[in-house]
Structure formats: C-alpha cells, structure tokens
Amino acid sequence: MIEVNIYNAAFLLFSMITLLSAIGVAVINSLMRSLFLLIISFIGVASLFVLLSADFIAIAQLLIYAGSISILLLFAVMLTPEVSINNQNSKYFLFAALTGILFTYIMFLFISIFDINQLTGLSLDKLNFSNTIDKIGTLLLGKYIIAFELASILLLFALIGAISIVRSNESDFNIVATKIKGKK
C-alpha cells in the first residue's frame, strides 16, 4: 500500500506531467505545440531526477535538454519553413502504436515477473546522496577519463560536422532558388 506523503505526491505530479506532455507530443498535430510540450516533458524528467536525489544530473538535464536541444530543434524548424509546421502521423502509425503498446506490455511483464523490488531498499541507507557533484567530478577525471576525453572529441567533431554539413556555397542557394521558382 502506497502511503500518502509529500514525496509520493510529488512523484505522481511529476510523472503525470512528463507522461501527459509526452503523449501530447505524440498526439498534437502542430509541430510548434508539440515542441512546447516536449520542453515541458524534459522539465518533468528533470524534476523526477530531483526526486531521485541526482541534483547535478537534474540541472544538466535542464541545461542540455530544455535549454539547448530544444533551441536546436526550434532552429531546425525555422530553417525548414512551411513544410515542417505539421506533425502528422505517417501511414505506419498503427504499426508504431502497436510496437509501443507491445513494448510497454513486455516491460510490465518483466517488472511483475522478475520482482524488481527485491533489488531495492538495501542501498538506500548505505549510500549518502547528499553531495554528488564532487564525486561525479572525481569519477569523470579519474576512472572515466578516457571516455570523458573521447566525449569532448565527439562534441568537437559534432560541432565541426554540423557546420560543414549545413554550410552551403553559392551553387546550393541557386539550386534552392530555382526549385522554389519552379514550384511556384
């Protein structure tokens, strides 16, 4: 039996916000509205991280997803005008919905059969999650230093790659211009 306390109420609220706005992203036809709901869903996931006492990760989620990736998506929408406003389903959407429902069902089965709860509860009192940020820092610059450096190289490559993909020379503009003229 789930007791009524402030943690459970907060969990219910945040998970509802996350899931409902994610469903809204899937259902709503306007791409801009679904982007707005996507940002709310990101914020909901960040608040779930707060409940899991992962303060640094919550802030990173807020910064990177809600602050940066959403801006990237907005810019992409603005760079591909007119066509991109609608957010309709494709003809495979029944198949996609079936896949989603099947996946959820399998996960339900997994959770109920394997009794996930036997994994929990032991480490709650042992681990003190009051201050994660310096521990994460020492881990990143100690045990996972190679992965950290590789991630930075990946980011640099993504930066250069994205710029070099999108950057267009004069001829590309001409092609686009002729296409638009031909369409009209």
Add this chain to the structure above:
Amino acid sequence: MIKKFFSNTLFIKLSIGFATLIFLFAGYFISKLLFDLSVFSEFIFNFFLERFSYNLAYLASSIIGALGIISFVGLVLLIGSWVERRVIARFQIRVGPNRVGPFGLLQPLADAIKLMQKEVLVPDIADKLLFLIPPVAIFLPAILAWGPIPWGPNMSYLDINVGILYVFAVSSLTVPIIFFAGWSSMNHYALLGSMRTVAMMVSYEIPVSLSLLSVALVTGTLNFNEIVMWQSNNSIWLGLFIPFALFTFFFASTAEINRTPNDIAEAESEIVAGYHIEYSGMKAGLFMAVELGNAVLLGALISSLFLNGWFLFGIENLVPPYIIFITKTVFIYLLLIWLRATFPRFRLDQLMNFAWKTLIPASIIHFFVVAIEVSIISNFSEIPYLIVLFTVINISLVVLLAYLWGKIFHVQQYQPEKIQPRFAASIGGLEAMKEVSSID
C-alpha cells in the same frame, strides 16, 4: 509669527531630520528583533510538526519561504519601475512621475491599472494557446532563479550544492519562451525579433558560464553560501580577485536580460519592439516587469558572487545581514540604470562580434590564468598574502589589457566639431547667436 515659522524651510528641514532620527532608532530596534528572518519559517515548521504531520510542516514552511521571496520580488517590481523612471528622469534633467501620490510613488499602481483596463488584443492568425502562455511562463524562470540566493546566514531558500548551475539552467529556460512568444504572434517582425534575441542570448550564455566557472574554480564550490563564506574567510571580494570575470558576467548578463547597452531585444527607438510587438495591455506589461525583475536578480547574483553577499566589514553584526545584501543589490541595480541612461545601444552585429571574437576567447584565456593562479595558491599555501598579490596582478592586468585593447582597435574618441551650427541666428535671435559664438 508662528505661521511664518512653520512655513520656514529651516523648520521643514529640522522636522525631516527629526523624523529620520526617529525612523533610524525605530529601525534599529526593529532590526534587533528581526535580525534573522529564518526564525519565522522555523517557528512555522515546529508549529505544524507538533500539531500535524511532517509532510504538512514541510509544505507549510516551504510555502512561507516562497511567499517571502515572491512578495519581495513583487514589491521590487512595483518600486523598481518608479525608481527607474525617477532616476532616469534626473539623468535627463526632468522631474519624472510626480503626480500620482506623494512623489509619484503610486505611479506603478496607476500604470498597472491602466494596463489591465486595456483591451486584450490577440491576432487573428496567431496560435492562440502558444500566444497566451509566454507572458505568464516567462515569470517562472525569473522567480525560480531567486531560490538559491543567500539573503543572510540561515536565510537561503534552496541551499543546494549546484546553486550556480541551477540559476544558469533555470534562466536558460527563458530562451524558448521568448522564441514561442515571437513565433506564435505570426508576425514577421516578431519572429525576426525573437530570432535576434535568441541568437544573442545563446551566444552570451557562453561568456556567462565561463565567468561562473572561474568563480567555481577559485572557491571550489557551486553553493552560494559557501562562495560567500569563502570570500569572508579569505577576506577578499571575488570581484577584486577576478575583476575580468565580474566584467564578463556583468556585460554578458546585460545581454541575457536585455538591458542597455545590449537591449537589442527591445531597441524601441530604432527598430520595432521585437518579440513582444503583438502583445498589448497587461501582457506587454508582464514582459516589461520580468525585464525589471531580472535586472534586480542580476544585482542579487553579483552581490552574492562577487561582492561578498551579506558581509560588509563587520557592519553585518549591527544591521540585519539581509539589509546589507539588499543594499548591495540595489546598488548594482542603480548601476544598471546609470548604464541605461548614459550608454548608447550596440548594433546587433557589433554585439555578436564582440561576443564571439573578443569576449569568449578572452574569457577562455582568463579561465586558464585563473586556473594557474589557483593551483599556485593551493600549492604554496604557506606563503601569506598570495591572494592579495594575485588580486593586484589581476586588476593591473585587466586595466593594462583594456588600455591596450582600446589602443589596438583604435576606439575613436568623440571630437566635437570646431564650427558651431549657425542656424541659431534665425531661431533664437542675436542673443543666442552671441552665446553660441562666445563658446568657441
């Protein structure tokens, strides 16, 4: 005789002085009583804990703290607009608002009533939902960012270990809101204005984060309280120790919160308003209010990160610490008003060039310099006054580099023309002509 005495200016001055003295004494005794406002929330917490459950006590005390912060912000929004208009009027040799109430103090209230009475216009082709959400939603980051601000000892609402990152992350949420405000208006000018603002805010987030990183590097923590305590333990203000970070934070934050000299988002005298062009009535008023609140928030951030928070040379034992903190905040806010009154506005290309070509490389180099200094300080901790030495070095370096920057990039100084305009003769007659010609 008596009537004459009462109408004397000396009497008025005396009575004002007397009232000030009484006010000071009363303020002293009240401040002794209200030295630590955290007593209130503790009392409420214990009150609810004894009678009800822990959850209700937690909820009640957190709501009380939030209400305190929100009421302060609301009060600041009301008084701040009056202060801003009055001070700018003084700069421009005007009087400013002086009709409604004593000294025009009720002017913000009258403005708010006027704005609320206005018709709410929604463009016909606008995305109605996304059009109506942003003026309200833009308040969320502006109020949430007040959370970890340390008002005094035991007096910060969110005493979290990631305070600086929290403020940075929450304030970055304004960017999509501004974008949605511009897009949903379905107006080309609004969309262009919002794209302009978003580009500027995104590029100025980098110098802000780099300057905050150097603060975290020096103090070794992201907690606001610990940063303030570090400054008082080492008896140095971070604004003196790393003045370039202070400058970068201040300048880039003025771009983030759209204040002059970087208020490209509005630029009311040059281009149409920007992302909030289609908003009318109280909705436009909400955007303006958020801008003002962000300016005060910038003051609070600078005073806690760079100006040693609630400490002021031992005065914090006499006066309540939050009074000192608010005084510093108001000082920074007045500095912002001074900037607005005196400086012209940058063009957008100048602004972006300055961010990407000057401010970001300079702050990266500054970050390395600070890292070297911090490692030297931590390795040779037995040498006294090392921090003071580096403070002197940093300040002199910044002054030297600013001078060199001005020399190299040849900042043209304003040279008034020798020949005065001669049309005065036709307008003001011979006297004005004489006055003009007597100047040169």
Add this chain to the structure above:
Amino acid sequence: MVSLEAYLLVASILFAIGLFIALGKRNLISIVMGIEIMLNAINLVAISFARYGSMFDNQIDALAGHVLVIFILTVAAAEAAIALALCVLVYRHFNTINVSDMTS
C-alpha cells in the same frame, strides 16, 4: 517511499511514447524529438537504478549511473546537432522533410 518499480514503469511508458513518435511520424524533426524522448527514458532508468539499486557497495559505484547519464547527455547533444543539420540538408535537397515523400 515510491519504489524502483514505479520509476521503471514511468520510464518504460516514456520509452514507448518515444518509440511511437520515432516510428509513426512523417516529419524528420518529429522523429528526432522521439529519439530524444527515448534517451530521456533511458536516463531515468539509469538514475533510478543508481538511487535504488542494491548491487552497489559504496556511493562511488552507484554514481557510475550518473556518469553514464552525463555521457548520454553529451552524445544526445552531438546527435541532435548532427541530425538537425541533416534535416536542413535534406530539406535543401528534396525540398521536403516528410519521410514518406523521400522514397524516390
């Protein structure tokens, strides 16, 4: 206290929604949005195991989940940048970003 189960349920539903969006939408940008939602669900699973998992002896081991999430965040940022750049390129080339119109 809410148990691990509840978090895993929320994460799996979130992942299913992301899967639906990624598979069943016409728009390329919507597909990228679906992938981001799926990554979010995976982050939630990692963090909830770091918080509630009993297989860890000390805090450092448990924080491996946090480090994993940080790497996922970096990869997601890089992936979003590249994917959206590709979207723009596809739009320039085909003059559409609907997946079903790009079959030719």
